[in-house]
Amino acid sequence: MSLSAQDCTQSHAIQSQEPLQDIDLASAQDYTPEDAPVSEPLTGKERAGVNLTWGIIGVLIGFLVIILCIFMWGEYQFFTAMRETQNLILTNQVAHSDVLVQLTQQRSDFRSFWFDTLQLILLNVLFPTLTALLGYVFGTSRNSSS
Numbered sequence: 001m002s003l004s005a006q007d008c009t010q011s012h013a014i015q016s017q018e019p020l021q022d023i024d025l026a027s028a029q030d031y032t033p034e035d036a037p038v039s040e041p042l043t044g045k046e047r048a049g050v051n052l053t054w055g056i057i058g059v060l061i062g063f064l065v066i067i068l069c070i071f072m073w074g075e076y077q078f079f080t081a082m083r084e085t086q087n088l089i090l091t092n093q094v095a096h097s098d099v100l101v102q103l104t105q106q107r108s109d110f111r112s113f114w115f116d117t118l119q120l121i122l123l124n125v126l127f128p129t130l131t132a133l134l135g136y137v138f139g140t141s142r143n144s145s146s
Contacts (some may be wrong), residue, residue, distance in 0.1 A: 049137040056130045065128065067118050074114070075100045 042050065085099050 053133045060126050074110050
């Protein structure tokens with residue numbers, strides 16, 4: 001007994017003891033699916049809501065990129081200062097512990113300030129605004145069946 005595309009498993013075909021049936025393709029007809037329904041164009045308020053939402057998303061992305069650049073600049077400045085401090089320590093021009101403690105404290109203060117600023121602006125301003133706009137856009141969308 002040979003397996004064909006209609007068989008699921010060989011055991012199923014053996015248990016049923018039914019002859020295999022081929023699909024008759026001669027009587028098949030072409031079928032073209034109906035076009036998907038297209039919604040009506042957005043009204044002025046809906047379009048304004050969508051555009052405003054995209055604007056807020058753009059501001060969010062821009063703000064994140066700016067903060068990321070500030071963090072990278074701060075890390076670059078820190079590592080540059082560490083390299084200069086190590087050179088000064090090797091030449092015995094600077095006391096060892098005091099400069100390193102100040103440098104790490106400045107780095108910590110810099111990072112915490114910008115992280116708090118990021119959190120304040122994102123969580124308290126941009127995300128609630130985006131949530132409200134998305135609620136407006138999806139809340140005012142029309143249902144074509146009503």
